[in-house]
Amino acid sequence: MIEMNKIVEAEEAISKIPDGATIAVSGFNCLIAPEYLLLKLYERYKETGHPKNIFLEVNPIPTAPNRILDKIATELHNDNDQDFLAGILVTYPGWSPTLQKMIQENRIEGYTWSIGTASWFVREVARGLPGVITRVGLGSFLDPREDGGYLNDLAKEKRRCKVDVVKIGGREYLLYQAPKPDVAFIRGTTADEIGNITTEKEGSFTEILNLAQAIKAAPNKGVVIAQVERIAKYPSLYPQDVKVPGPLVDYVVVAPPEYHKQSANIQYDPRISGEIIPPMDPRLVPKLPLNTRKVVARRVLLEMVNLVKREGRPILVNLGIGIPSDVAGIAIEEGIQDYVFTTVEAGAFGGIALGGADFGASIGPFAIISQPDQFANYEGGIIDVASLGFLQVDEKGNVNPSLLPGRLPGPGGFSVIAYGSPRLLFAGHFTAGKSEIKAENGKLEIIKDGDIKKFVKNVYKIVYNAALGLEKGQEVLYITERAVFRLTKEGLVLEGYAPGIDVDRDILAKMEFKPKVNSKLKEMDERLFKEDTMGLKDEL
Incomplete structure (x- = not known):
C-alpha cells in the first residue's frame, strides 16, 4: 500500500541522509531555523559516525550564540579528528564564534556570499540554471579578482563554491555557483499528513519553498525534511496559507518547543508573526x-x-x-x-x-x-x-x-x-x-x-x-x-x-x-x- 502519511520520528528522516551530502538549511538567525533537525543530524553522527563529510549551505545562519548549530560547532572545534562537517557556505557567520574559528583555522572550507545572492541561488537551481548572475559584488571582496568569497585557504584549494566574471552585452557580471543541495532542512508551524506546510506562527518564511524546489529539481532529486510545531488533518489547511505544498516534502518531524523558538530570545509572540498588530505606541x-x-x-x-x-x-x-x-x-x-x-x-x-x-x-x-x-x-x-x-x-x-x-x-x-x-x-x-x-x-x-x-x-x-x-x-x-x-x-x-x-x-x-x-x-x-x-x- 502507498503510504500517504509523511509524519515520522526525526531519526527515521535523518537516516536517509548519505555521507558527503550537501544540506541546505533554512533560518534567518533563529527565525524559521530547524534546530531540532540539526541536533538530530549531529546526534546520529555521534552515535554511528554517519552522515559524515557533509557540506552546509545556510543563509544567513540558522543559529545564535549558544544555540544548536553554535553548540555543535563548539564540540567540533574541540575534536581535532571530526569528519562530520567538511565545509560551509554562510552569509553571516557572526552568530557562531566557534564556527568562525573553525573557518579561520582552516579546519573546514569556508565560503561567503551576500544574503540576497544566496536567496536567489536556490531559485536559480530550481530552474535548472548553473547559478546566480548579478552585478552585486563587482569591485568588492566578493569579486574573484579580489577574495572571491573564499574565507580561507582550504576553500581556495577546493573551490566547491566559486564566483566568476562573465560578460553580457559588453558589461561585467558575476556568476555565483555552488553545489546543488541533496537535502533540505526547512521549518514551518503546521503540517498536515501529506506534508503541506504553513508558517502562521513564524516571524519569517525566508526561502523555504525555493529550498524544497531546488532539492526536487532535475536531474538529481533529493530529500526534503520539514520541522513543524504541530500536525493538522488533511485537507484542513487553508490553501493560501500553505507555503510549501506537500508533494515537495518527503518527511515531517514534530519538534519539542525548546527547539522551535520564534527567535533566539522569544519562544512565541503573536505580534512578531503578524497575528496581532499592536498600535505603534x-x-x-x-x-x-x-x-x-x-x-x-x-x-x-x-x-x-x-x-x-x-x-x-x-x-x-x-x-x-x-x-x-x-x-x-x-x-x-x-x-x-x-x-x-x-x-x-x-x-x-x-x-x-x-x-x-x-x-x-x-x-x-x-x-x-x-x-x-x-x-x-x-x-x-x-x-x-x-x-x-x-x-x-x-x-x-x-x-x-x-x-x-x-x-x-x-x-x-x-x-x-x-x-x-x-x-x-x-x-x-x-x-x-x-x-x-x-x-x-x-x-x-x-x-x-x-x-x-x-x-x-x-x-x-x-x-x-x-x-x-x-x-x-x-x-x-x-x-x-x-x-x-x-x-x-x-x-x-x-x-x-x-x-x-x-x-x-x-x-x-x-x-x-x-x-x-x-x-x-x-x-x-x-x-x-x-x-x-x-x-x-x-x-x-
Missing part, C-alpha cells in the same frame, strides 16, 4: 537617551523626512543593524512612522525591527514576504533609501561595514542593499575607541575622542564599491555625530558639521585623507543635540 520602544548614537540616527531620519517632502508621499526604506536600527524607534517617537515604511531582510514590512540575535523579526509588521522577494526590492532599487552602518570609509567613498583581520562576520545583506538602493545613508560614529562625547543644549562637546580613525586612506576590504555606485547614479551620504559627507566623482565632500566643534581640529585632523570642503559648509541642525523631540510630525 511610543511606549513599545524604550526612548533612547540623548547621546551620539541618537544624534546620528536622528540625522538619518531628517534626511528621510526631506525625501518624503520632495516625493510628496511615504517612502520605503531599509535599516541595517547598528545605529540605523534606531531610526525606526525615533520615527515612532516623532510620530511619523506612517511616512517611513521600514523593511527587514527576512521579509517583514513595517513594525519595529528587533536587534541583536533577534534581528530579522519585527513587532507588528503589516506584511511578510519571502526573502528572495524582499531582496528583489533591494537589488532592483524598488526601495527609496537604505541606511547601513560602516566600520571604515576611504577617500574614494568605499565602505567596509564589518571586516577586520581576525574577524569574520560576513557581508550579510549589506552587499545587495548597498548595490541596489538608489539612495544610501551610511551611518556611524566618526571615530572608534574609548571616548567621551556629549550632546546637549543644541551642541556637541568632545571631552575625549576615540583614538581609532574610521575615515582611512584605504579600507581593509571593499564591501561597497563607490565607483560602481557613482556609475549607477546613487545618492550617497556618510553621516556621523559631528560631520556629514557626500559622495561625488571627486571623492568625499564635507557638507555639514556639528555646532560646538572645530572643523579642522575635530574632523579634518582625525582623517587619514583630506576631503573637499563644501564652500557652503553648514552647521548640523541644533535639534539633533537637544532632549526634546524634533517636531518632525508638524513638518509633515
